[in-house]
Amino acid sequence: MTTVPTVAHVVARGEPYALGVAHGTALRRRLRAFLDDGVARLNHLLPTAVTPVTPAGLAADIAAYRAAITRATPRLADEIAGLAAGAGLTSDEATLLQLRRELLGYRSIPAWGDCTSYARPGLLAQTVDLNGNLDDQIAVLDLGGDRRRALVLSFGGLLGYLGVNTSGLAVGLNLVLGGAWGPGLPPYLAIRHLLDSADSVERAVATLRALPLASSRTIVLADATMTAWVEVLGAEYRVMRSTESVHTNHFLAADFTDRDELNVFARTSSLRRLRAAETALRELPGDAGAEDHLALLSRPPIRVPGDGRIRTERTVAAVVLDARRRTLHLRPGDPRHSPTLTFQL
Structure with missing residues (x-):
């Protein structure tokens, strides 16, 4: 059970x-x-x-x-x-x-699997794949003041991880590995800063470019009209704007690929999940609801099963962010077996 x-x-x-x-x-x-x-x-x-x-x-x-x-x-x-x-x-x-x-870091803790993210105008969906058995640390934060509020998925006291704000901006992420990691702004906090300060994909991209991130990451963005992913490697940023974005855990920017530090086994998983998400998304109608997207995220190979080891990443949540309705739909833990919880701004 x-x-x-x-x-x-x-x-x-x-x-x-x-x-x-x-x-x-x-x-x-x-x-x-x-x-x-x-x-x-x-x-x-x-x-x-x-x-x-x-x-x-x-x-x-x-x-x-x-x-x-x-x-x-x-x-x-x-x-x-x-x-x-x-x-x-x-x-x-x-x-x-x-x-x-x-x-x-990433040199002493090799990654084996991690999040699969995709976005359409008005919607962002992703699995959350983490090690550390962190599904017992999940929280949804509804935070803000008079100007802007945000729904934020959090783990273990994080101020940010992914979320959606009252301006209709949704922000997700993928782990990518490369470059030197060191003192700077952790990407999770950068995501929270975007939710607090940006009202569109374009504004989020501009804001992100000015932030000194501590580690490599891909930030996935969606508002009512467009989507984008931003790959961050050291002080360099690569942006791809599109009406539909899919990303896993290897760099997609051509000039970043030769600096990708993902191990060969994790890269195989990342490529498999990317292709599966692209194929499934093409088959999903534009008016598909949250449950349709959560079902997609619950299918292998997009859902990453656990192997019983705390050091191995596994899917600990699946999330659909509805930027138009300012809503966060969450299946905590293994999304195959969890009911959907819905939070709305």
Whole structure:
């Protein structure tokens, strides 16, 4: 029997610090337990030969990232401070929650599978494939102030991961591997910044280009009229605008492909999922509903099954973002077995 994960739903209004306090207060026990579980499970994912990490041992790295976050997005830095206050965490612990993927890196933790994303005007859909058994850390955050609100899918205290805002912009992502990773703005926080500040694909692309991202990623975008993906490799950005976008975990920009660090096994999976998503999307009518898209995301090879190991990525959620209706449809855990939860702005 498959257990459906419990999804926390946090609604908060106000200035950034107040949003963080509300988030931290609502998930106080969960976040404390997560951090106490091998330092947010980092030590369960790192190779056994690596010395276990501790918040104290990571203090210098965390400080460097915190400085970069504060320079690039001071409002999100305030929200992280509020998260710490609400959850009873230290500033370093609250910041560490935003940096887990960067702290893991990609050379010592090879990726085997990851998210499949696609977008049409008004809609963005994707699987969320993660290691660390993070389906017990899922939360949907309904956050904002007077100007703009956003529905954000979050894992383990993240201020951002993917989402949709009241301006009708939907933002998703794919992991791609390349370049040097180091202190900068984590892409998850960059996505939240886009949801807070951008009202269209074009505005999001322009905003993203000005951000110093800490690690390689593809950001997928959709509004009512167009879609795009933006591949980020170091300080370089490549943009593809289209009426329909599909992306998995290898670089598609021609001049990025020879710098792709994805291992051969993961690349095979990525290519297979890309072709399957392209084929399935062509067969799906333009007026297909959320359940049709979630069914597509639940099919192999797009859905990545688990193998029982915490270090291996598997599908821990499937999401459809309806940018026109400002709605997030979520199947938590294995999407084959989970009911759809719907959240609307």
